Structures are given as structure tokens and as C-alpha cells.
Amino acid sequence: MNINTGKSINLKHIFFQSLGVAFLGAVLGSLLIGFKLQSRGISLELDWRLSQVLAVAFFVFLGRFCLGLQQIKLGLLSIFVTIAVCAYMITAILLSVQTPESSKAGNHLLLPYSDMKLNWMTSVIYLGLFLYLIYRFFKKRTVLDSRIQNKKWKFRLNKNIQMILIIAFLLLLISAPFLQIIDRRILNILTQILLYIVLGWGLSIVVGLAGLLDLGYVAFYAVGAYAYALLSLHFDFSFWLSLPLAGLLAAALGIILGFPVLRLRGDYLAIVTLGFGEIIRMVLVNWYEFTGGPNGINQIPKPALFGYLFDEPKGNGNTVSEWLGIEYSSETFYIFMYLLVLSMAFGVFWFIRKLRRLPIGRAWEAIREDEIACRALGLNPTNIKLTAFATGAMIAGFAGAFFAAYQGFISPESFTFVESITILAIVVLGGMGNLFGIALAAILLIFMLELRDLEMFRMLALGVLQVFVMIWRPHGLISRRSPTVYRLMSTKGVS
Amino acid sequence: MVQNLQPILNVEHLTMRFGGLKAIDDVSFTAYQNHITAIIGPNGAGKTTLFNCLTGFYKPTVGRLTLCSSNQSMLLEQMEGFKIAKDAKVVRTFQNIRLFPAMTLLENMMVSQHDGLMRAAGYNLTGLLSRTALGSELKNGWRKIFSKIGLSYYARLEKEALDHCCFWLDQVGLLDRADEIASSLSYGAQRRLEIARAMCTRPVLLCLDEPAAGLNPRESSDLNVLLLKIRQEHKTSILLIEHDMDVVMKISDQLIVLNYGKKIAQGTPTEIRQNPQVIEAYLGHTAVQVESNNNSGIHQ
Structure with missing residues (x-):
């Protein structure tokens, strides 16, 4: 609580502060969404979308104002305002979604601006704000919290609320592909985001925990993808058999790369790993007989579900649609893949969280902090770094196998240096070791990259976003x- | 003291050459069990180099370093760096403190338990399935099932390790701040944490590189108490580099004086205090004359 900051906070103060923030929002908003490219005849022109920018500014103002109200203990009022905005936005969106034909005339008037995506974003942000305000209002300290010195860190909800929120979130994630508003394109983006989240988590072991800057991470991703593609095409290995093999192959490669570069740190390590990534890509491009060269590999078999295929039914009863008794649609496969990637993401999340609490996780962080001190305490830096490399590589290998199965087609194009940089950007933006931060950063970045409304400006917007994040949160979104x-876990500490 | 003078460390003809420079030149000495052996000498005398040779950060050019712990003797110069701490149990601290700054005090301590915990966690394979201290808010029934199938083995050992860490944090007076980040500690507290972390590995020989540097008089007298306690209660021998003569003279049983890489004197604090060579090394040649004049004056 920053009530007692010395300065007395009153309504007027909050009002002007919110105005300032809203102005800032308008400036940033006009950079991000204020322009739209229009092709008129042969020339491209920029359109200034004033109404949208104004709406953004208004909502920023309202949000900041509600946060301010919370500060002067008008919490209930602020909660009402945010819930009103939330309800309004969501009902308006739902109305306009359910009747797309009729929406042109009446329903659009409900929405402050006509861009669906931005409306969704606003309502999600307002929902988040609403939950945050609720949390602040009903905040209860647990015993553990009060014992922990640095109170700024601790952000623990009431156990029950926490549980409900988590379950609701999980349900939302699982049911996402079945929702009306999620079409094939959005599902594709979601799956991609999940893959990037997993990759970011894998890289966060190497970069965030062990502190080894790896610029060639995508090489392991490629190895996983090609491992599944080649194994299934040449040896008829099923997806479920090739998945662990792909992980193991990538891990083995991680160890092979790890050995020579263990003495290196920082910049030198980055250069060597960069070179390694390029070597793998060049091998994929040039070893034509084996990898198909720049043409890539086509028609990678789709993974089967308990032996049932995701193909068009041919009457012999071995397809999923016949088995489940549903009508054949190509979407079924993508929904299945989304759920598969989602479950892998959960698995990886659990895996890394557990590893962090085991001695190896502490050793990784200790190596990042001070390698010499580790040696003096009897830790073997070689082994610890190698396990970090291998674990990170293994996760990338799994992700690669999923990627190959999902796309059905892979080529060296997908594993360029830019991919490595994107994954690294996700990790750095998210806050190095923090899993939630990385997930958030992956969502932000990939959404930005896929947001076609911004057209040519999206790379610019991405750059602006990153610069501002680095100024405001130099240690990443959630550091x-x-x-x-x-201490409480020890019997000594309880006394 | 005299009746059980068993050697713990034998240094024979240790020489360390960097190119043309002899940082250590044919140094031999013996440190005894349950002794505090201090190594002193002016700046650049080769004290820290001696430590680095001893703890495997440098490979000595010539010489033999024998550690005679309980029933076996090990040749330290032939061991890999990290194994000296892991197997021979010779642990050191550093002149410029080396903690893990972003981790909490307790985590700093837990890192020193790495080896045992790794074994307990089945090199992380069985550990993945077993309970850890964090995130083990299981109901009693589940806990029983876990322990039935042997999955709480790791949790039990982790708890023991935690208790051990907390014990040492308590010994250096930092238990209350166990959950704080190491970099938030003051300089003196960081020194104590480093010593506690080293002691956590249950060493037979503790090598301290200038533990009193940068401490105020009260803190350095606390350090004296701590070191004496370590020696008496935990049967750990201590090898100490120190400039603070107050600390050295009060607690050490044996002093070794180095100058320009050579050993110039060895003996008890009182012997060393009167050694003309030592006074010369510290205060210069003329000082010795003045001192001897004074002494002769007193004797007359």
C-alpha cells in the first residue's frame, strides 16, 4: 500500500494524474493503433483512426482513475466502475459476434470502436483490473507471508480464490478451441503461442537459470522436428515413439555442443552457439538426400489418437471421426493438436518448476551467480552446465516434434537465426527465469507479430514496445x- | 595441546611459478589438527596463491600437498578443483566475498548441500516424483501413501539439510534474515554468511582468506569468538590468511610468515612477534635496528 507516501492524495490529484496517464496512453495508442494503411488506386495512404485512439485514452483514464480510487479507500466504487465496463464490453462483443449479419446496423453502436480485437483486449484488461481490485479489497495475509521480509515480492491470494481462478483459467484454456469466436486462424495463433511459450521455458533454463547465453537454441528445435519427420517417414515410427527419441536426440546434441564451449562465458559463448545454430541449418539445407534440402519434408504423418487416424473416413473404421461418431472435419485435428501442445506446455511447466526446487535447479542458479564459488563448494561446474544445456535442448526437441506434427511440413526456413532471437527476446522480455513472465511475453510478442492490422508497422510497434519495456521494466515483465x-520449512525456523 | 599434535596438512616444497615469477618458492610447513594456523605476510607475499594451490584453483609447479584426514591421506595437488572441496573436504572462502547475490541466505546455504541432496534425489530422476519441501502442502493421507512407496525419502533428507543450514545460519546470527536476498546483507554479515556456507559442507580444513578485512573492531572480535567455536566444537582445523594482527595474534596457535614467496618464519604468536626477520619484512630494515637498540637498552 502506498497510502503513506507523505503526499496527501485526494480526488483532484488522482484526476490529474489519470489525465496525464491517459495522454500518455493516447500518444502510445496512436503509435500502435492510430494508423491504418489504405490503398487508394496505386498509392498507399495512412488513415488516422482518431476515434479508436480517443477510446483507448478514455479507457486508460478510467482504469487509472479506478486504481486511484482504490488508493483513497473508495475501493468498492472502483470495483463497480470496472465491473460495469467489463460487463458492457463483453455483452456488446457477444451480441455482435452471435449475429454477424445483423451486427452491421444496431449492435455496432454498442461498442466504443469497431475493431473486434481491440475490444477484446480492452475487456480482458478490464477483467484483469477488476480481479486485481477485488484482490486488493479482500486481501488477506497468510502466515507465511507475514514472515517473509520483502513484502513487495509477496503476492499471494486467498487459497480458495487462488484455486477458483486457476481452475477457471484452465477450463478456459481447455475449452478455447470449442468456443464460437475462436476460428481456425486464431486457433493457429494460439498453438503457435503455446509452442513459443514452451520454447521460451526451455531456453529460460539455459539463459535464465544457468546464465549461459545461447543464440543457437533453434538448432535443437530443428533437430526435434527433423527427428520426428525422418523417423516417421523412413522407419514408420509413430509419433508417440518418436517424441521421446526426438527429445533424447536434441539432448544428446546439447551435450555435444556443451562440451567444447563450457569454458566460454558471455559474448564468446553467444558467438559459438550462434555458429552452431547456423551449422545445423546449413546441414539441413545442403544434405539434400537426407533432409530434402531447401524443399524441406512434406506430408509428415499426423499423430494418431489411440491408433485412430485423423484422416478422411474410408470405411474401415480406423479414423477418429468414425470412432467418436462425429462428422469428419479437418478442424478436429487442429483442435486435437492444440490440446496436445497445451498438455505438453503443462508438462514442461511442471517439470521446470519441480527442477528449480531440486538441488540441480539451485545449482544452475548458483552457477549463474558465481561459478568460482560453486567450485569452492564442491559443485562440478561441467556437469551442471551440461545438464542445463541438455535439459533445455530436450524441451526444444519435444517442441520441435510437436511443431513438425502440427504443420505436416518442415523446411530449414522455419529454423533461421531470427527464430532464435525471437525466443531469446521472449525470455529476456519475460524476465529471464520467471515462467509466468515468459508466458506473458510470448503471448505479447507472438500476438504482435501476428497482428496483421498493423501491417507494415508491426515490426516498428514491436520495437517500440520492447524499448519501452526495457526502460520501464529493465529486468523483464515479471522479474x-x-x-x-x-526458513519456515525447517523445524529450526518454527521455534 | 601438545599431547595430540596430529598433522592435518603437510605442505612440502611447494613452488608456484608464473612465467619467470616465482610466486611461491619452496615453502614447506605442517598444519595440525584442531589448530588455527595463520599465514601472514606483506602484500604480494604469495598467501592467496598458496590458498589457490591448496584448493585446486592453481596446479602447483612443484611440491606435494598431503591432507591427512581421519584415516586416509590424500594428495591435493593431484585432485580436480571441485573434488578438493567435495571429497577431501577442504573448503575455502574468498578475499573478495563470493556469494550468490540474487539468492536468499538459505538458498546460499543449501547450495553447499548439493552433493548429498543430488544423491538423495536420485540425480533428479526419482526426485522429480518425490515431494520437495516447497509445494508439499499435502494432506496427511497422501503423505502416508508417499512415504509408503518411498517417495518421501528425498523430502526427509531435504529437511535434514535445511535444519543443518539453519543451524549454521543461527551460529553466525543470521537465522532471522534467512529468507532475505544475500546481496541485501551488510559487508560483515556477508563475510559471516560465507563462513557459514563453507562450514555447512562439514569440512575438515577450513581455509579463510582475510575473513576480518573490512570489519569493524566489534565485528572482528565476534569473528574471533566464532572461529574459536568452530575449532573447539566442530573439530575443524582452520587455515587463515589475515592482515588484522589483532585477530591473528589472539586466536592462532601457529603462525607462518611469507615474504616474496618464501617462508621466513614459523612459530607461536609470541615467537613471531620477536622474530627480527618478520619485523624487517613488515617494517623495513631500519626498524629492526631501532627495535634491537630498544631491546638492548631494556636489557641493560
Whole structure:
């Protein structure tokens, strides 16, 4: 609580502060969404979307104002305002979605501006704000919290609310592909985001925990993808058999790369790993007989579900649609893949969280902090770095196998240096070791990259976003590092 | 003291050459069990180099370093760097403190338990399935099932390790701040944490590189108490580099004086205090004359 900051906060103060923030929002908003390219005849022209910018500014103002109200203990009022905005936005969106034909005339008037995506974003942000305000209002400290010194870190909801929120979120994630508003394109983006989240988590072991800057991470991704493609095409290995093999192959490659570069740190390590990534790509391009060269590999078999295929039914009863008794649609496969990638993401999340609490996780972080001190305490830096490399590579290998199965087609084009940089950007933006931060950063970045409304400006917008994030949150979006042990867990600490 | 003078460390003809420079030149000495052996000498005398040779950060050019722990003797100069701490149990601290700044105090301590915990966690394979201290808010029934199938083995050992860490944090007076980040500690507290972390590995020989540097008089007298306690209660021998004569003279049983890489004197604090060579090394040649004049004056 920053009530007692010395300066007395009153309504007027908050009002002007909100105005300032809204102005800032308008400036940033006009950079991000204020322009739209229009082709008129042979020339491209920029359109200034004033109404949208104004709406953004208004909502920013309202949000900041509600946060301010919370500060002067008008919490209930602010909660009402945000819930009103939320309800209004969501009902308006739902109305206009359900009747797309009739929406042109009446329903659009409900929405402050006509861009669906931005409306969704606003309502999600307002929902988040609403939940945050609720949380602040009903905040309860647990015993553990009060014992932990640095209170700024601790952000623990009431256990029950936490549970409900988590379950609701999980349900939303699982049911996402079945929702009306999620079409094939959005599902594709979601799957991609999930893959990038997993890759970011994998890289966060190497970069975030062990502190080894790896610029060639995408090489392991490629190895996983090609491993599945080649194994399934040449040896008829099923997806479920090739998946662990792809992970193991990538891990083995991680160890092979790890050995020679262990003495290196920082810039030198980055250069060597960069070179390694390029070597893998060049091999994929040039070893024509084996990898198909720049043409890539086509028609990679789709993974089967308990032996049932995702093909068009041919009457012999071995397809999923016949088995489940549903009508054949190509979407079924993509929904299945989304759920598969989602479950892999959960698995990886659990895996990394657990590893962090095991001795190896602490050793990784210790190596990042001070390698010499580790040696003096009897830790073997070689082994610890190698396990970090291998674990990170293995996760990338899994992700690669999923990618190959999902796309059905791979080529060296997908594994360029830019991919490595994108994954690294996700990790750095998200806050190095923090899993939630990385997930958030992946959503932001990939959404930005896929947001076609911005057209040519999206790379510019991405750059602007990154610059501002680095100014405001130099350690990443969520840079909080939660300790792996607490004193209370020891019997000595309870006394 | 005299009756059980068993050697713990034998240094024979240790020489370390960097190119043409002899940082250590044919140094031999013996450190005894349950002794505090201090190594002193002016700046650049080769004290830290001696430590680095001892703890495997440098490979000595010539010489033999024998550690005689309980029933076996090990040749330290032939061991890999990290194994000296892991197997021979010779642990050191650093002149410029080396903590893990972004981790909490307790985590700093837990890192020193790495080896045992890794084994307990089945090199992370069985550990993945077992409970850890964090995130083990299981109901009693589940806990029983876990322990039935042997999955709480790791949790039990982790708890023991945690208790051990907390014990040492308590010994250096930092238990209350166990969940804080190491970099938030003051300089003196960081020094104590480093010593506690080293002691956490249950060493037979603890090598301290200038533990009193940058401490105020009260803190350095606290350090004296701590070191004496370590020696007496935990049967750990201590090898100490120190400039603070207050610390050195009060607690050490044996002093070794280095100058320009050579050993110039060895003996108890009182012997060393009167050694003309030592006074010369510290205060210069003329000082010795003045001192001897004074002494002769007193004797007359």
C-alpha cells in the first residue's frame, strides 16, 4: 500500500494524474493503433483512426482513475466502475459476434470502436483490473507471508480464490478451441503461442537459470522436428515413439555442443552457439538426400489418437471421426493438436518448476551467480552446465516434434537465426527465469507479430514496445524470483 | 595441546611459478589438527596463491600437498578443483566475498548441500516424483501413501539439510534474515554468511582468506569468538590468511610468515612477534635496528 507516501492524495490529484496517464496512453495508442494503411488506386495512404485512439485514452483514464480510487479507500466504487465496463464490453462483443449479419446496423453502436480485437483486449484488461481490485479489497495475509521480509515480492491470494481462478483459467484454456469466436486462424495463433511459450521455458533454463547465453537454441528445435519427420517417414515410427527419441536426440546434441564451449562465458559463448545454430541449418539445407534440402519434408504423418487416424473416413473404421461418431472435419485435428501442445506446455511447466526446487535447479542458479564459488563448494561446474544445456535442448526437441506434427511440413526456413532471437527476446522480455513472465511475453510478442492490422508497422510497434519495456521494466515483465526454500520449512525456523 | 599434535596438512616444497615469477618458492610447513594456523605476510607475499594451490584453483609447479584426514591421506595437488572441496573436504572462502547475490541466505546455504541432496534425489530422476519441501502442502493421507512407496525419502533428507543450514545460519546470527536476498546483507554479515556456507559442507580444513578485512573492531572480535567455536566444537582445523594482527595474534596457535614467496618464519604468536626477520619484512630494515637498540637498552 502506498497510502503513506507523505503526499496527501485526494480526488483532484488522482484526476490529474489519470489525465496525464491517459495522454500518455493516447500518444502510445496512436503509435500502435492510430494508423491504418489504405490503398487508394496505386498509392498507399495512412488513415488516422482518431476515434479508436480517443477510446483507448478514455479507457486508460478510467482504469487509472479506478486504481486511484482504490488508493483513497473508495475501493468498492472502483470495483463497480470496472465491473460495469467489463460487463458492457463483453455483452456488446457477444451480441455482435452471435449475429454477424445483423451486427452491421444496431449492435455496432454498442461498442466504443469497431475493431473486434481491440475490444477484446480492452475487456480482458478490464477483467484483469477488476480481479486485481477485488484482490486488493479482500486481501488477506497468510502466515507465511507475514514472515517473509520483502513484502513487495509477496503476492499471494486467498487459497480458495487462488484455486477458483486457476481452475477457471484452465477450463478456459481447455475449452478455447470449442468456443464460437475462436476460428481456425486464431486457433493457429494460439498453438503457435503455446509452442513459443514452451520454447521460451526451455531456453529460460539455459539463459535464465544457468546464465549461459545461447543464440543457437533453434538448432535443437530443428533437430526435434527433423527427428520426428525422418523417423516417421523412413522407419514408420509413430509419433508417440518418436517424441521421446526426438527429445533424447536434441539432448544428446546439447551435450555435444556443451562440451567444447563450457569454458566460454558471455559474448564468446553467444558467438559459438550462434555458429552452431547456423551449422545445423546449413546441414539441413545442403544434405539434400537426407533432409530434402531447401524443399524441406512434406506430408509428415499426423499423430494418431489411440491408433485412430485423423484422416478422411474410408470405411474401415480406423479414423477418429468414425470412432467418436462425429462428422469428419479437418478442424478436429487442429483442435486435437492444440490440446496436445497445451498438455505438453503443462508438462514442461511442471517439470521446470519441480527442477528449480531440486538441488540441480539451485545449482544452475548458483552457477549463474558465481561459478568460482560453486567450485569452492564442491559443485562440478561441467556437469551442471551440461545438464542445463541438455535439459533445455530436450524441451526444444519435444517442441520441435510437436511443431513438425502440427504443420505436416518442415523446411530449414522455419529454423533461421531470427527464430532464435525471437525466443531469446521472449525470455529476456519475460524476465529471464520467471515462467509466468515468459508466458506473458510470448503471448505479447507472438500476438504482435501476428497482428496483421498493423501491417507494415508491426515490426516498428514491436520495437517500440520492447524499448519501452526495457526502460520501464529493465529486468523483464515479471522479474520476481521466488525462493526455492523458506526458513519456515525447517523445524529450526518454527521455534 | 601438545599431547595430540596430529598433522592435518603437510605442505612440502611447494613452488608456484608464473612465467619467470616465482610466486611461491619452496615453502614447506605442517598444519595440525584442531589448530588455527595463520599465514601472514606483506602484500604480494604469495598467501592467496598458496590458498589457490591448496584448493585446486592453481596446479602447483612443484611440491606435494598431503591432507591427512581421519584415516586416509590424500594428495591435493593431484585432485580436480571441485573434488578438493567435495571429497577431501577442504573448503575455502574468498578475499573478495563470493556469494550468490540474487539468492536468499538459505538458498546460499543449501547450495553447499548439493552433493548429498543430488544423491538423495536420485540425480533428479526419482526426485522429480518425490515431494520437495516447497509445494508439499499435502494432506496427511497422501503423505502416508508417499512415504509408503518411498517417495518421501528425498523430502526427509531435504529437511535434514535445511535444519543443518539453519543451524549454521543461527551460529553466525543470521537465522532471522534467512529468507532475505544475500546481496541485501551488510559487508560483515556477508563475510559471516560465507563462513557459514563453507562450514555447512562439514569440512575438515577450513581455509579463510582475510575473513576480518573490512570489519569493524566489534565485528572482528565476534569473528574471533566464532572461529574459536568452530575449532573447539566442530573439530575443524582452520587455515587463515589475515592482515588484522589483532585477530591473528589472539586466536592462532601457529603462525607462518611469507615474504616474496618464501617462508621466513614459523612459530607461536609470541615467537613471531620477536622474530627480527618478520619485523624487517613488515617494517623495513631500519626498524629492526631501532627495535634491537630498544631491546638492548631494556636489557641493560
